Amino acid sequence: MLKRRVIPCLDIKNGRVVKGVHFANLRDTGDPVEAARAYDTQGADELCLLDITATTEGRDTFVDVVRRVAGQIFTPLTVGGGVRREADVRRLLGAGADKVAVNSAAVANPLLIRQLADRYGSQCIVVAVDVRQLKPLPGETDPLYEVVIHGGTRSTGLDAVSWCEQAASLGAGEILLTSMDKDGTRDGYDLAITREVSRRVPIPVIASGGVGSLEHLRQGLDPKEGAADAALAASIFHFGLYTIAQAKHYLADHGIPVRPHEAPRGVLITG
Amino acid sequence: MPREVILVDSQLGNLDSVEHALIQVGASVIVSSDPDRVATARMVVFPGQGSFGPTTRALVDGAMGAALRMVIERGDPFLGICLGMQLLFEQSDEGGGFDGLKVLPGRVRRFPADMRAGDEPDAARLKIPHMGWSDVQPTGEHFYFAHSYYVETTDPSLVMWWCRYGSVEFPATISRGNVFGCQFHPEKSQWSGLRFLRSFILGGRA
Numbered sequence: 215m216l217k218r219r220v221i222p223c224l225d226i227k228n229g230r231v232v233k234g235v236h237f238a239n240l241r242d243t244g245d246p247v248e249a250a251r252a253y254d255t256q257g258a259d260e261l262c263l264l265d266i267t268a269t270t271e272g273r274d275t276f277v278d279v280v281r282r283v284a285g286q287i288f289t290p291l292t293v294g295g296g297v298r299r300e301a302d303v304r305r306l307l308g309a310g311a312d313k314v315a316v317n318s319a320a321v322a323n324p325l326l327i328r329q330l331a332d333r334y335g336s337q338c339i340v341v342a343v344d345v346r347q348l349k350p351l352p353g354e355t356d357p358l359y360e361v362v363i364h365g366g367t368r369s370t371g372l373d374a375v376s377w378c379e380q381a382a383s384l385g386a387g388e389i390l391l392t393s394m395d396k397d398g399t400r401d402g403y404d405l406a407i408t409r410e411v412s413r414r415v416p417i418p419v420i421a422s423g424g425v426g427s428l429e430h431l432r433q434g435l436d437p438k439e440g441a442a443d444a445a446l447a448a449s450i451f452h453f454g455l456y457t458i459a460q461a462k463h464y465l466a467d468h469g470i471p472v473r474p475h476e477a478p479r480g481v482l483i484t485g
Numbered sequence: 486m487p488r489e490v491i492l493v494d495s496q497l498g499n500l501d502s503v504e505h506a507l508i509q510v511g512a513s514v515i516v517s518s519d520p521d522r523v524a525t526a527r528m529v530v531f532p533g534q535g536s537f538g539p540t541t542r543a544l545v546d547g548a549m550g551a552a553l554r555m556v557i558e559r560g561d562p563f564l565g566i567c568l569g570m571q572l573l574f575e576q577s578d579e580g581g582g583f584d585g586l587k588v589l590p591g592r593v594r595r596f597p598a599d600m601r602a603g604d605e606p607d608a609a610r611l612k613i614p615h616m617g618w619s620d621v622q623p624t625g626e627h628f629y630f631a632h633s634y635y636v637e638t639t640d641p642s643l644v645m646w647w648c649r650y651g652s653v654e655f656p657a658t659i660s661r662g663n664v665f666g667c668q669f670h671p672e673k674s675q676w677s678g679l680r681f682l683r684s685f686i687l688g689g690r691a
Contacts (some may be wrong), residue, residue, distance in 0.1 A: 215619060215649065216619045217620075217622060217627065218614060218620065219617050241625065255674075284505075288675045288676075288678060290629060290673045308499065312631075335534050336537030336633070337534065337633075338534070387616065413609060413610075416598065416612060417613065417614070418617070419612075437602065441609060443616075461570070473618040476675070476676055
C-alpha cells in the first residue's frame with residue numbers, strides 16, 4: 215500500500231538555510247547539508263530545497279548546495295525556485311536532484327511542461343502552483359482561487375484548479391500546491407483548494423503553506439479534508455517543535471498510512 | 486577487495502544517486518557507456534528512469550543491448566533498476582509498443598487510469614504515477630517507487646517480492662538465476678534500499 219509522505223522543506227538563500235534550523239540534540243545551524251542529513255536520519259520521506267535567491271551568483275551557489283545535499287541523503291530530493299528554462303532543469307538534475315519544480319516559467323509557457331516531461335520523464339517534473347483565494351463576488355458561494363507568480367506578487371488571472379489540470383495533462387508528474395494566504399501563518403493548510411485540486415487532477419498533490427502543528431499535517435493528508443498525497447512543512451521541523459518521527463507517529467495514531475520510522479542500522483560500510 | 490560493479494550509463498536518467506548508494510555499500514563503481522566494457526563486466530547494475538521509447542529502442546537494438554544480454558547469458562550478477570528491470574521483459578505498451586531485451590517473459594503495462602482508493606462510490610481516484618513509499622510482501626519493508634508502468638509477467642516464479650497499488654499486484658523485485666530486478670529505487674529507499682543493494686553486491690543475489 216502506498217503511504218502518505220511527510221516532506222520537510224528548506225528555503226535556501228545564498229547557500230544557507232533561511233531562518234536557520236534548530237533541531238533538538240543538534241546545534242543550531244544554517245547549513246543545508248547538515249539539516250538535510252538530520253531529516254534523512256529522522257526518516258523524512260523526501261526532502262525539498264527551494265532556492266529563494268534572486269541573483270545569478272546565488273543560483274550557482276544553489277546548484278552547489280543541491281550537489282552537496284544529494285551526496286548525503288538516500289531519499290528523493292525535489293528542488294525548485296527560479297527554474298526558468300530547460301538548461302536550469304538539466305543543471306539541477308545533473309547536480310543530483312530527483313525532481314525539479316517549475317512555477318512561473320510554466321505559467322508563462324505551459325508547453326515547457328511537456329518539453330521537460332518528454333525529455334526527462336514525468337516523474338522528474340513537479341509543477342509548483344502558488345494560489346490565492348479571491349474575494350467572492352455577490353452571488354458566489356464556492357470560493358475561487360487564482361494562480362499567482364513571482365512569489366505571490368503577481369496575479370495571473372488563471373483559475374487554480376484549471377491550471378493544475380492543464381499542468382497534469384501536459385505531463386507534470388506532481389503538483390506542489392502552496393496557499394499564499396496561509397504561507398507563514400501556522401494556521402494550517404488551505405484545505406478547500408487542496409482537496410479540490412487533489413480530487414480533480416490524476417497526479418499526486420503535495421500540500422504546502424501554513425503548517426503550525428502535527429494536526430495540520432493530518433488534515434492535509436486526510437482523504438476527507440485536504441486529500442493530499444504528501445504534506446510539506448518547514449518551520450515546525452526547523453524550529454525543533456517536532457521531529458519527523460513524531461509527525462509519523464502522530465499521523466499513524468490518527469489513521470493516516472505512513473511509512474514507519476526506522477532507526478538507522480549498521481548498513482554503511484564506508485563514509 | 487571491494488566488489489567491482491559496472492554501472493551502465495545508457496542515457497536513461499541520472500546515475501549519481503545509484504553510484505553514490507553503491508559506493509556506500511562497499512562497491513567499487515565504474516560508470517560506463519561503452520558496450521565493450523560492459524560486455525566484460527563481472528557484475529552489472531543497469532538503472533533507468535522514464536519510459537520505453539526511441540532511446541530504449543536504440544539501446545535494445547544496438548551494441549549495448551547485445552552486451553547486456555551477453556553478461557546475463559554468461560551468468561554474471563545483473564541488477565536492473567526501475568526501467569532497467571522493465572527492459573528485461575519482452576515488450577511495453579508504452580507509445581504504441583516498444584521491445585525490451587526479452588530476457589524474461591512478460592509485458593510492461595500502464596496502471597489503469599480509473600483505479601479507486603476504496604470500494605465506496607465516492608472513493609478517490611488513485612494517482613498515477615505510483616509515487617512514494619509502498620510496502621512489499623512478504624517482507625513488509627518500505628521502498629520508494631516512482632512509475633506509471635509495471636511488469637505483468639506470465640511466470641510468477643520470477644517474483645521475489647510483490648507490491649500492490651490499487652487493484653494491481655505487480656513485481657517489486659524479480660530474480661532468475663543471476664538476473665535481478667527491482668521496480669523501486671533502492672538508491673532512494675534509505676536503509677531498506679541500501680540493505681537491498683548490499684545483498685546484491687555481497688552475494689550477487691538480492
